[in-house]
Amino acid sequence: MEKLHVNLGENSYDIKFTDSFTALPDAMREINTPKKLLIVTDTNVEKLYADEVKALLRENGYDAQVYAFPAGEEHKSMDAILGICAACINHGLDRKSMIAALGGGVVGDMAGFAAAIYMRGIDFIQIPTTLLSQSDSSVGGKTGIDFMESKNILGAFRQPRLVYINVSTLKTLPQEQFVSGMGEVIKHGIIRDGKFFEYLEQNADSVRTLNADTLIKMDKINCSIKAAVVETDEKENGLRAILNFGHTIGHAVESAFDFKMTHGECVGLGMIGASYIAKERNMIDMEALSRIEKILSLYGFKTRVKLPPAETVIEYMQKDKKKIAGKLKFVLPTEIGTVTQTTDVTRGEILSALEYIGE
Numbered sequence: 001m002e003k004l005h006v007n008l009g010e011n012s013y014d015i016k017f018t019d020s021f022t023a024l025p026d027a028m029r030e031i032n033t034p035k036k037l038l039i040v041t042d043t044n045v046e047k048l049y050a051d052e053v054k055a056l057l058r059e060n061g062y063d064a065q066v067y068a069f070p071a072g073e074e075h076k077s078m079d080a081i082l083g084i085c086a087a088c089i090n091h092g093l094d095r096k097s098m099i100a101a102l103g104g105g106v107v108g109d110m111a112g113f114a115a116a117i118y119m120r121g122i123d124f125i126q127i128p129t130t131l132l133s134q135s136d137s138s139v140g141g142k143t144g145i146d147f148m149e150s151k152n153i154l155g156a157f158r159q160p161r162l163v164y165i166n167v168s169t170l171k172t173l174p175q176e177q178f179v180s181g182m183g184e185v186i187k188h189g190i191i192r193d194g195k196f197f198e199y200l201e202q203n204a205d206s207v208r209t210l211n212a213d214t215l216i217k218m219d220k221i222n223c224s225i226k227a228a229v230v231e232t233d234e235k236e237n238g239l240r241a242i243l244n245f246g247h248t249i250g251h252a253v254e255s256a257f258d259f260k261m262t263h264g265e266c267v268g269l270g271m272i273g274a275s276y277i278a279k280e281r282n283m284i285d286m287e288a289l290s291r292i293e294k295i296l297s298l299y300g301f302k303t304r305v306k307l308p309p310a311e312t313v314i315e316y317m318q319k320d321k322k323k324i325a326g327k328l329k330f331v332l333p334t335e336i337g338t339v340t341q342t343t344d345v346t347r348g349e350i351l352s353a354l355e356y357i358g359e
């Protein structure tokens, strides 16, 4: 089985990549995870995979129960966390028990946060089932919830003990969620790995038809890029911020559309906007900008949209919690595979980027 080691001192762990759940009990046994656990999932994933995972773990001597909260970002809340904690108590979880997050990024962030606060912290593992969670959110240890209209405003760093990726779960993922996940995948190529970007350009058919070997290779490269960034900067003091490429404009567009467009689609537009700014500054050439736009449309992204008024988008941008000393932070490409961070992007540059991605 393909695997990747994430090196974070005593918080180190392995990510395993495969195309079924079969090897999960062995992967857990190998690192001696607690025998008693709560599988935390959402109501969509529960119907698809919870019975299979629970039965497999029970057959292998694990005392596993399932708790599902309603699917959707709107349930990434403290109420839902309290629901998970109540289920932990009802199932008799103690300090030597654990939580398994079975689902997408919402489940991973919530289950991880519950694991960080239940009894001041218990073990948890990630079993991600969306492309976004398999290629990004399950790695890195950021957990949390949304509160008072601010995304991920409450949370904790909590590294999982294991990430077990079964790429065949992507077969049931709705198409728009797959496209959204590709936004982060393409982002990883642009910020750190030009060769991976080329691989994505050349293997679009194989990725889109969900060839297991291709997905395993793709997820593994993704996780290695995310892991390398996280290993250098676990708590986001510097380098980790490059993962925000496309997010300054992307988040604002997402809010301006009242979250009716997927996160990945908005990041895709944000990446085009940021790359346009870089092109206008002569940091990249027209060919690089065209390749970025082309790969996004190859994977089903809209590269132009009818945006709300620029003022509205900029207003949302000003609320970005990642500002430094009141200044907006931008990540701009210097070539495909390398980026730089800056806080000197002007209002005029932002306006012309918005005009560029607008219809």
Ligand SMILES: NC(=O)c1ccc[n+]([C@@H]2O[C@H](COP(=O)([O-])OP(=O)(O)OC[C@H]3O[C@@H](n4cnc5c(N)ncnc54)[C@H](O)[C@@H]3O)[C@@H](O)[C@H]2O)c1
Binding pocket: 042, 043, 044, 045, 048, 071, 072, 073, 076, 103, 104, 105, 106, 107, 109, 129, 130, 131, 132, 133, 136, 137, 138, 139, 140, 141, 142, 143, 151, 152, 169, 170, 171, 172, 173, 174, 177, 180
């Ligand atoms: N912790 C991090 O570092 C990090 C990084 C990026 C994003 N995030 C967070 O991740 C969340 C988004 O994650 P997401 O895109 O996975 O969304 P999600 O968890 O809401 O999943 C999307 C939808 O797909 C469904 N689903 C999940 N797996 C499925 C499958 N295999 N088949 C069918 N349906 C399935 C879910 O029920 C949900 O309806 C956001 O809350 C974001 O803040 C966290």
